[in-house]
Amino acid sequence: MFKLLKTKSTLAGFKLSLGYTVFYLALIVLIPLSMLFIKTSSIGWQEFWEVTTSPRTIAAYKLSFGTSLIAGLVNVVFGFNIAWVLVRYQFPGKKIIDAFVDFPFALPTAVTGIALTALYSQNGWVGQYLYQLGIKSAYSPLGITLALIFIGLPFVVRTIEPVLQELDGELEDAASSLGASRWQIFAKVLFPNVLPALVTGFTLAFARSIGEYGSVIFISGNMPGKTEIAPLLIMTKLEQYDYAGAASIAVVMLIISFFLLSFTNLLQWYYARKIGLN
C-alpha cells in the first residue's frame, strides 16, 4: 500500500481522484456511521452491556445471523446454477429469465414481504400445502429465510456471471485434451476460478440480509425471542425514544458484521491468490 503511494502512477490525476474518493466516502458512509457510535456513547458501559446481551437481544442476533447465513448459502448453490445456465446456454426466453433475476433489486421490500406472506401463509397458494405437511412456512424462521433468499439472489447471480463469461472455452479444451473428465474439468478448472466471485456474492447477499427489515417483518410474525429479528428490536427501542439503546444494538451488529465480512474477504483474497488472479 505505502509502496503504491510512493511510486508515480502513469495515470494523471491520482491525488485528485483519491482525494475525492476519501471525501465522498466520509460524507456518505463514515460520518453517518460515526453518528451511530456517538449516540451509543451517551450511555455507560454497564447499560450498553445490559442492552446488548439480554436474552432477547441474543436470540434476535442468533435469528438474524442464522437465517442470513442459511439464505446466503442457499443462494450460492442456486445462484451459481442460474448464472451457469444464463452464461453457458442459448435458449428462447433467456433475456426474460435474465431480467427476472433483477426483480428483487427493484421491488420495494414491503411489497416483497406482503407478497411472500400471501404465498406462504396458512391460506396461501403454497402455504396451504406446506401447512398440511406440518411445515410452518410463514411466521417462522423458515419464512424469514425465504424472504432473505428472495432479496439476496441477484447479488450472487450478478457477481458470478461476469466471471463465468470470461472463462473461455480454451481452458476447458486444454484440460480435456490433457485427459480430464468432465467432472474433473468442472471441479479442478472451472470451479476454483469462480470461487472468489462466489464468496463475494455470498458476502453481499449475507450483508444485505442481516440488515433487511421491510420484507421480513411481514412474514416473521415478530414473536419476542422466537421470530424477532435484530432490526425489529432496534425499531422497538426507537419507538420508546431510546436512541442510545437502538444504536447499541446496531453497533454490536455492525461489529459482528465487520468481522464476518473481513473473514469472507480474507477467504476471497486467499482463493483469488491461489488461482493467481492477484
Add this chain to the structure above:
Amino acid sequence: MRNLILVLIAIVISFTPVIKVHSADKKVLLNVSYDPTRELYDEYNKAFINYWKTKTGETISISQSHGGAGKQARAVIDGLQADVVTLALSYDIDNIAEKAGLLPKTWQSRLPNNSTPYTSTIVFLVRKGNPKKIVDWDDLVKEGVSVITPNPKTSGGARYNFLAAYGYALNKWDKDEAKAVEFVKALYKNVPVLDSGARGSTTTFVERGIGDVFISWENEAYLAVKDLGPDKFEIITPSISILAEPPVTVVDKNVDKKGTRKVAEEYLKYLYSEEGQEIAAKHYYRPRLESVAKKYEGKFASVKLFTIDEVFGGWPEAQAKHFADKGTFDKIYAN
C-alpha cells in the same frame, strides 16, 4: 423527437407561472399525523381552507404527513417542520416536548378536553356471524380463540389495546394487579402473530385469514368494515373499554419561526367547532361536542369507558410500567 421536446418545453412554460404563484407568500401548514386519520384530514383541510378564506380572505394550503405515530414524532424531533401534530397518543407529543423542546411540557392543557377534539375506543372485529361467539374481553382468553393485535412495543395504537384489556381485568378483579397480569398473559398467549403496526395486523386478519378476533380502534374497525365488505366482518363492542384520546397541538418553535402561529392555532380550534366535529364523526371518531354527539348517537354503540388518567395514572406511568424494557409486556413473553 423534436416535437416531443417542443411539447415538453411548452408544458414546462405553461406551469411556470403556477409554480411562481405557489412560491409567493402563500402560507403552507404542515400537519404531521398518524396513519388512520388520512381520510379525516383530507376532508377537514378542505373545510378549514374555506373557513379561513371567508374569515380572513387569505388563501392557505395544508400539507399532510401520515405514518406510524412513533415514527412521525421522531421525524418532528429530528427537525421535520410541522406546524401542528395530530398523533395517536400524548406520550409521543410528550417526547417531542421533552427531547426537542419544541413546545412546553404543559401543552396538553392548552386546548379543551386534554387537547383531544375527538376520541375513539377499542372494539373487536370478528368474522361475519361471529362463529366463536365473542361478546366480551373474557372470550378472548378462551382456549381455541385466536386473537390478532399488533405489538404494543412498536405500535402506539396497540398500547391502547393492551391497556383496555388490562383495565377490564382490573375492574373485574377489584384492582388486583396480579390477576390483571395473568389475564393479559393469557390473552397474548392466544396471539399467533404480532405485527409491527396496525395496518400489518389488518392485513394478517383480513387478507391472510388468520385469527378469530382483531382488537382494533373503533374508527379503524369501521373503516375496515366499510372498505373490505360489511358482508365479511362484524364489529363487537365489549361491555367496558378504554377511552382513546388522540391529541393535537401546535408546535410552538416551528410556527414562531414560520410565522404561522395564528392560522395553526385556529386550525386546531376549528376541530372543536360544529363543522369540525361533524367531519370527525363522519370518519368514525367519537365527537366531543354534545350536539354533534347526539346526532350520531345511533352510530356508536354505548360502552362504559375508562380513561388512562383514571386507571393508570397517565401515559408516562403506563408507558414505564407496562411497555418499557422489562415492563409487564416483556415479562409476559419471558418464557
